[in-house]
Amino acid sequence: MENKIKQTNTAQLIIDGKTYELPIYSGSIGPSAIDVRALHKHTGHFTFDIGYTSTCSTESQITFIDGDKGQLLYRGYPIEQLAEHSTFLETSYLLIHGELPTKAQSEKFTKTITNHTMLHEQIETFFNGFRRDAHPMAMVCGTIGALSAFYHDNLDIEDNAQRDISMHRLIAKMPTIAARAYKYSIGQPTIYPDNSLSYSENFLKMCFAVPAEDYVVNPIIADAMDKIFILHADHEQNASTSTVRLAGSSGANPFACIAAGVACLWGPSHGGANEACLNMLKEIGTVDRIPEFVARAKDSNDPFRLMGFGHRVYKNYDPRAKVMQKTTHAVLKELGIKDSPVLDIAMELEKIALNDPYFVERKLYPNVDFYSGIVLSALGFPTSMFTVLFALARTVGWVSQWNEMLEDNTQRIGRPRQLYTGATERNYISINKR
Numbered sequence: 001m002e003n004k005i006k007q008t009n010t011a012q013l014i015i016d017g018k019t020y021e022l023p024i025y026s027g028s029i030g031p032s033a034i035d036v037r038a039l040h041k042h043t044g045h046f047t048f049d050i051g052y053t054s055t056c057s058t059e060s061q062i063t064f065i066d067g068d069k070g071q072l073l074y075r076g077y078p079i080e081q082l083a084e085h086s087t088f089l090e091t092s093y094l095l096i097h098g099e100l101p102t103k104a105q106s107e108k109f110t111k112t113i114t115n116h117t118m119l120h121e122q123i124e125t126f127f128n129g130f131r132r133d134a135h136p137m138a139m140v141c142g143t144i145g146a147l148s149a150f151y152h153d154n155l156d157i158e159d160n161a162q163r164d165i166s167m168h169r170l171i172a173k174m175p176t177i178a179a180r181a182y183k184y185s186i187g188q189p190t191i192y193p194d195n196s197l198s199y200s201e202n203f204l205k206m207c208f209a210v211p212a213e214d215y216v217v218n219p220i221i222a223d224a225m226d227k228i229f230i231l232h233a234d235h236e237q238n239a240s241t242s243t244v245r246l247a248g249s250s251g252a253n254p255f256a257c258i259a260a261g262v263a264c265l266w267g268p269s270h271g272g273a274n275e276a277c278l279n280m281l282k283e284i285g286t287v288d289r290i291p292e293f294v295a296r297a298k299d300s301n302d303p304f305r306l307m308g309f310g311h312r313v314y315k316n317y318d319p320r321a322k323v324m325q326k327t328t329h330a331v332l333k334e335l336g337i338k339d340s341p342v343l344d345i346a347m348e349l350e351k352i353a354l355n356d357p358y359f360v361e362r363k364l365y366p367n368v369d370f371y372s373g374i375v376l377s378a379l380g381f382p383t384s385m386f387t388v389l390f391a392l393a394r395t396v397g398w399v400s401q402w403n404e405m406l407e408d409n410t411q412r413i414g415r416p417r418q419l420y421t422g423a424t425e426r427n428y429i430s431i432n433k434r
């Protein structure tokens, strides 16, 4: 990656009457940043930023979010345009390489991914070690981490070609692993990849086909699945992507880094929110119970929060949520589902919340997880698979960010500091004196 940050200003910091100058860098769009890398060396002070609300962990050229405008760009292209005109594999190429592929590049990339969709047959034995009632995210997290035990032939992260092979393997095998986890959890046999199908068609077939009968993919449903994958592909330095980068900064192998990202995404405040949101909508049950839950969400003494609402960066409508809502209606129409109580509750809840001062003042809007559970449920997935689907799509964002970090010569091992408020030095006391 060619570093493009440039100093455009200088900040002055005065501590105990002494003035320190700190460079201010600007990127191509978005807020400028104060370089504090030398702060401790010159002032003996750290910065304090729990949750990294005002901290850039890296320079990046992959994804940009303007939270106030509700804008999301993948390599400069608006998410709405990619969701409308692109495919998940074409978007994957864009995220990794920085440009939309030519026809020849697209065909080569698609062929490469398609040829890596199968899993080493011994992974079947690995899967059979899981309890039948294991959560699919547990199986996916464990299996991704285990891939370095099966694909250890190309793990030299300093070698571009070997990094490419690992990235292709992860993008290609994630749907096979996700589908395998689903089939295992419902006691159905593995459906092997079908290389005559597109990425999303193949995934749907591996999930919903059974050996006992033919399975024909519904093109409208496959298109919706592909769109959902595009929406979830990348999102700047979110918690799971930052986890992948931190693991990668130590030189860990790509499968270990992506497994760390899967683990972090699982949390209900992050990728687990889609599962939590549908469970919340089902718990609300009827439109007339919405006020009760909205009151709980506003009560600072109640830990309950509206799942699928709010975002660290978006202080406007999450653009992905708008596309997701449209996709939800299209899928329900295609499937002939005229009556969806959870959708009715979601739309009414959104209307109430967006007119309530508590949410308006805090700029809390629906995020990508608010509608995704409804459409995924309509597609036939159980709630336990929702975060698996998020991880499947985000794998390309994780590997793109991991690769960018390894190509960035300014990168170092991540090692945050702390503000220590624990015990000062004291001497050991033997047990008979305590």
Ligand code: SDX
Binding pocket: 234, 235, 237, 238, 239, 268, 269, 270, 271, 273, 297, 298, 300, 304, 305, 306, 307, 308, 309, 310, 311, 312, 313, 362, 364, 367, 368, 369
């Ligand atoms: C994802 O980072 C990413 O990019 C993530 C993601 C991606 O693509 O990678 O976009 C995917 O994780 C989307 C977010 C999914 N999570 C949820 O839907 C869970 C519910 N949302 C909240 O937990 C919360 O909004 C977060 C975690 C998303 C953001 O938390 P922040 O930025 O730390 O915000 P905060 O907790 O400081 O909230 C600010 C205020 C607080 O009230 P006050 O203390 O000021 O009185 O808003 C309130 C919060 O209590 N608040 C909510 C709320 N979210 C924030 N109140 C009720 N319901 C909510 N959902």
